[in-house]
Amino acid sequence: MSQEKSPVEAAPEAGQRPIIEMSHVHKWFGELHVLNDINLTVAPSERIVICGPSGSGKSTLIRCINRLEEHQRGRIVVDGIELTNDVKNIEKIRAEVGMVFQHFNLFPHLTILENLTLGPIWVRKMPKREAEELAMFFLEKVHIAEQAHKYPGQLSGGQQQRVAIARSLCMKPKIMLFDEPTSALDPEMVKEVLDVMISLAEEGMTMLVVTHEMGFAKSVAHRVLFMDYGQIVEENTPHEFFENPQHERTKLFLSQILH
Amino acid sequence: MTAPGSPTPAAPPKEEVRAPVPRIEVLRWMRENLFNGWYNSILTVVTLYGLWKVVPPLIRWAFMNSCWVTTAEECRKATGACWSVVTSNIRFIVFGFYPHDQQWRPLVAMLMLVAMLFYTRDRRHWKRSLVYMWIAALVIMGVLMKGGVLGLPSVDTTQWSGLPLTLLLSVFGMVAAYPLGVLLALARRSRLPAVKSLAVAYIEMIRGVPLISLLFMSSVMFPLFLPEGVTINKILRAQVAIILFTAAYIAEVVRGGLQAIPRGQYEAAESLGLNYYLTMRLVILPQALKIVIPPTVGILISAFKDTSLVVIIALYDVLNTTKSVLSNPQWMGFSTEAYIFLALVYFVCCYAMSNYSRRLEQELGT
Numbered sequence: 197m198s199q200e201k202s203p204v205e206a207a208p209e210a211g212q213r214p215i216i217e218m219s220h221v222h223k224w225f226g227e228l229h230v231l232n233d234i235n236l237t238v239a240p241s242e243r244i245v246i247c248g249p250s251g252s253g254k255s256t257l258i259r260c261i262n263r264l265e266e267h268q269r270g271r272i273v274v275d276g277i278e279l280t281n282d283v284k285n286i287e288k289i290r291a292e293v294g295m296v297f298q299h300f301n302l303f304p305h306l307t308i309l310e311n312l313t314l315g316p317i318w319v320r321k322m323p324k325r326e327a328e329e330l331a332m333f334f335l336e337k338v339h340i341a342e343q344a345h346k347y348p349g350q351l352s353g354g355q356q357q358r359v360a361i362a363r364s365l366c367m368k369p370k371i372m373l374f375d376e377p378t379s380a381l382d383p384e385m386v387k388e389v390l391d392v393m394i395s396l397a398e399e400g401m402t403m404l405v406v407t408h409e410m411g412f413a414k415s416v417a418h419r420v421l422f423m424d425y426g427q428i429v430e431e432n433t434p435h436e437f438f439e440n441p442q443h444e445r446t447k448l449f450l451s452q453i454l455h
Numbered sequence: 456m457t458a459p460g461s462p463t464p465a466a467p468p469k470e471e472v473r474a475p476v477p478r479i480e481v482l483r484w485m486r487e488n489l490f491n492g493w494y495n496s497i498l499t500v501v502t503l504y505g506l507w508k509v510v511p512p513l514i515r516w517a518f519m520n521s522c523w524v525t526t527a528e529e530c531r532k533a534t535g536a537c538w539s540v541v542t543s544n545i546r547f548i549v550f551g552f553y554p555h556d557q558q559w560r561p562l563v564a565m566l567m568l569v570a571m572l573f574y575t576r577d578r579r580h581w582k583r584s585l586v587y588m589w590i591a592a593l594v595i596m597g598v599l600m601k602g603g604v605l606g607l608p609s610v611d612t613t614q615w616s617g618l619p620l621t622l623l624l625s626v627f628g629m630v631a632a633y634p635l636g637v638l639l640a641l642a643r644r645s646r647l648p649a650v651k652s653l654a655v656a657y658i659e660m661i662r663g664v665p666l667i668s669l670l671f672m673s674s675v676m677f678p679l680f681l682p683e684g685v686t687i688n689k690i691l692r693a694q695v696a697i698i699l700f701t702a703a704y705i706a707e708v709v710r711g712g713l714q715a716i717p718r719g720q721y722e723a724a725e726s727l728g729l730n731y732y733l734t735m736r737l738v739i740l741p742q743a744l745k746i747v748i749p750p751t752v753g754i755l756i757s758a759f760k761d762t763s764l765v766v767i768i769a770l771y772d773v774l775n776t777t778k779s780v781l782s783n784p785q786w787m788g789f790s791t792e793a794y795i796f797l798a799l800v801y802f803v804c805c806y807a808m809s810n811y812s813r814r815l816e817q818e819l820g821t
Contacts, residue, residue: 364726
């Protein structure tokens with residue numbers, strides 16, 4: 197891993213109004229306490245990587261931010277709007293928060309272009325032609341414009357995931373959530389997806405990324421969170437996190453994934 | 456050791472690889488498929504004997520010794536089939552009690568229906584204008600049947616019968632039952648308990664009773680609840696019963712399709728900010744309904760055949776008009792021929808439907 201270009205520029209100052217605020221958030225799946233007193237504040241343009249063993253609640257954490265999962269206690273405020281049962285608020289937040297899934301979840305009955313224009317046309321009420329121009333702009337950006345009229349099933353996993361990222365970007369989100377975006381990919385396709393994510397980071401997008409790609413965490417993140425048993429066990433700058441982990445559980449986890 | 460770059464001597468001579476040409480050798484095929492072993496040989500011989508006993512007499516009966524356009528008396532003298540029972544009564548079988556000199560009207564209406572179906576089959580024609588075309592076509596068909604305007608004499612609905620009635624009941628039955636079934640399926644998966652239990656109650660109740668009892672209820676019980684002097688058209692009541700019945704079955708099939716759509720599709724749509732209605736309309740239903748085309752067509756085909764049950768509430772669909780021809784003393788005893796003809800009519804319609812759906816699946820296949 198090249199360390200020359202010091203990637204972690206100063207984290208966004210703390211003085212700004214946070215774009216995500218979670219305080220004392222709890223969630224249970226039946227008896228299982230999947231989120232246990234989560235407190236997290238994210239500043240605009242901040243990039244956070246969340247890691248931890250499977251079942252530690254990291255996916256649930258970011259899925260609570262756009263309410264794909266409902267939290268049961270505590271407060272979550274996204275871009276000044278509190279997440280409550282109010283459907284209008286939820287839809288407003290979802291339109292501002294992009295989400296990329298492990299299994300891409302492209303719409304198989306629509307072409308790539310239609311996948312991308314669906315949100316802008318129906319949620320943002322954008323005219324079709326304008327939405328298509330926007331879609332082509334983002335497809336260029338993820339280097340896949342020539343596939344615009346194919347269907348998702350005709351693309352490789354890496355291409356599909358890049359389309360999924362472009363689909364989220366078409367909504368011009370303020371925050372991007374990534375739920376293990378490279379876990380379902382063949383190894384040789386991981387890089388093309390990470391490259392797109394890195395260029396997104398360079399443009400100052402606020403990103404929360406659940407991933408096991410530690411190289412990505414080192415070079416891109418401002419902060420790394422380690423979760424276990426529904427709690428945030430440790431959070432630190434990537435350098436401190438990898439060189440000087442504080443908790444036993446963190447050390448064990450790092451020794452397991454870094455070999 | 457050969458120097459690098461020089462041709463490898465060990466390379467085998469290039470053989471041309473060709474796909475084997477399928478050659479049908481009749482004798483070998485017979486040996487391999489019909490006479491491989493004593494057991495299959497006996498089966499083959501027995502089957503051939505059976506065919507020899509059945510097929511030639513059948514052909515003699517149906518074609519060689521048969522009467523095609525004769526009177527009933529000549530029919531009785533002949534040894535073969537009496538197709539005359541169909542040919543001399545064809546207008547009654549097809550159009551029933553519709554006034555004789557006006558029968559071109561239902562004929563034109565039926566031809567219009569077939570033409571519209573053919574036109575709709577092509578995906579290139581699926582535009583908004585097609586919806587308007589269908590609405591216009593249905594209105595024109597209705598006007599043709601009912602009359603009373605544009606100088607067409609009015610024909611009371613009690614005189615609507617035969618094939619037009621069968622097609623009317625089934626086409627409207629399907630067209631109305633399909634959206635109703637989709638709504639019921641969505642209601643059954645709703646998170647609102649009231650909506651969900653209503654849908655479950657409706658579906659289970661309707662599926663728990665035979666269509667015949669629904670038809671009876673609509674024709675016998677339902678009028679008792681109406682205030683005196685108010686009557687609702689008998690065809691309409693049967694039509695509603697058929698719609699309600701078919702919708703319950705379609706609902707369950709569509710629910711199966713909805714369950715086949717992975718959770719991730721809902722999540723992806725929701726995370727784009729699409730609301731429930733848009734998620735269903737743009738993402739979930741297009742996929743779910745496509746999956747369930749084969750079982751849906753199964754239901755529609757059986758709904759088509761079930762329309763013949765309206766016989767029991769004294770509507771004259773094509774089955775009942777045929778039966779009443781046979782009750783004419785002159786033509787009594789030729790039921791085999793008449794029913795074979797009727798079976799052919801039903802077969803042609805059902806086969807067309809299943810062909811149509813296969814074509815539809817191809818058009819939608821991506």
